[in-house]
Amino acid sequence: MQGCRNMSKKGGKKMISVQGLSHAYKRGGPFAVKDATFSIAKGEILGFLGPSGAGKSTTQGVLTGLLPLQTGEVQVAGFNMRHPERALYNRLGVSFEQSNVYAKLTALENLRFYARLFDVPTRDPMELLRLVGLNEVAGKRTGEFSKGMKHRLTFARSLINNPSMWFLDEPTTGLDPAIAHEIKGIIKEQNTRGVTVFLSTHNMQVADELCHRVAFIVDGEIKLIDSPRNLKLQYGERVVEVEYRDDGVLKRERFSLSDPEEQAELKLRLASGQIETMHTKEATLEEIFITVTGRGLS
């Protein structure tokens, strides 16, 4: 996946193009999104990262047509979002942070009903339920589902029409690690098939693992957009931490890879054969986020 993450998407055909997008919930009120400009290439995964209330959901709302486009120009999958045509939604998949399925219907009934709303060939509902591990409870009313199960069903539903543009809002929130791992695997697999993904999250590990590029958004403003690798190279300190034994005592030392002197010391330490553990200590996306925005993610 590392190779995939580093794959350059710049210069590819644009799936989403946003120019000067601003949105306020009240006329003349504070802007939830201010003058946002970015694009997403076909087949790219862009992570929208920011704390709660940063403007992630508002941006996604405008991109999916749930919120009206007030200011700016937005194109999604070739459709102008000023007056989006319903045909656009045959190409879109949207997985919401808050699960929203019919509580009185079974999981299978929910997917079968939703499939009938599309004008394009749809996927087999049972296959999707199997994909997210809900095939055993396909005939159970979703009102009896746990929060995590509903979340997986909402996620599965967003794939029913084989979308080429996929919006995911906090796709792994509230899921246990094993299920979250499976969900991430599905996202990667869809992406290798060419699906473009717009992923809103405040989980930096998810973003780091999945996204080709990430955008940091705070107070409605995009502060930065780049690939996780470039960000780490630009903002992280290239350090190696080693643990070794000296006269039977466990010691720990850090060596900067940017400093020639420390590089030489590291070589000597390696040659001594006393090293027990060695880790590169690159900066995490969360640390970079704090450095760039001056704000935490929670």
Place this chain on the structure above:
Amino acid sequence: MKKTWALFLQDGKLSLKGIYFYMEVFIAVVFVAVMLFLVPENFTRTQTLHVLLELSEPARSGVVQQLGATGAQVVLSSSRGELEQAMQRDRMSGGLVVSTVGDKLKFELVLQGHESARIRNLQQASLEGALLARQPHFPSTIRTTTLRPDAARLSDRQGILPVYLTMNVALMGLFIIAAYVFLDKEEGVIKALAVSPLATWQYLASKMLLMLCLGVVSTLVVVVLLDGTANLLWLMALVVASNLFGSALGLLIASYFDSMVQAMEVLYTAMIVLMFAAYSYLMPAFSPWWVRLLPTYSMLIAFRETLLVGGDMQLVFMTILMLLLLGAASFYAANRRYQRTIAA
């Protein structure tokens, strides 16, 4: 149309699992049961008349004979005290004391006190008229003619049907359709529908279609059992138009609110205002111009015409047309509003 149909079937399935469908059927069944077993075909309005005769024979027998000929339910009292006590026990009854002054009969009408001046004068005039008519060689100059001698009238029981149809078929949809939309908002499924190829108007139309089915079923149950099938096709056409109007209005009102609790006040107010027309329908003497402007006024009159043998179908047709136009305008406005606010 395929999508609207899919959503309609979906909503139908959900409504069978919810309470609103059963509530509508329950109301229809209760209404029919009350009408059939508790409400008489026609109300009788015979008033009991308590009479004290302070007369000696043969005048006494003569008056008793004449009172018997009026058809009133006459109860003779033996004293003034007994007459007043009897009237207190039956507050709808009236009293009459007949005595003599010299060689002439003297009549005293005894009333309860709740009668209006109009009723008081009417009773006095009726008594005087009855006495005059019994005078030998009394020349009657009153002639009665009828503009529509063939005009049919509904039984008292059937006369209530238009009020039921207006309230339960046209205006109940106003509440129920709003409840369905708010339920979708509460569950969040409205957002999922908003990011599907389903158009807003298709979503709204499927809800209206469901309301229409509920309205048609409950109407058929009621009119068949209560013998209101004189012009069944016209009646059903009017039910369709009324139901669509009520549902579209409900959608429009609901579009201004986020929850049923918020919308309740306005929905109730709208229903109460629209039901003012029922007062004018039941008491035609109260028909101010603003009540006659309410669409429900025309609706009630048109429902009555469809129940009558030989009813005025031109009036029914015009009412259907008016309701469809108002419904279409409400639907258009609701669609415009929901396009902007459906997922907010």
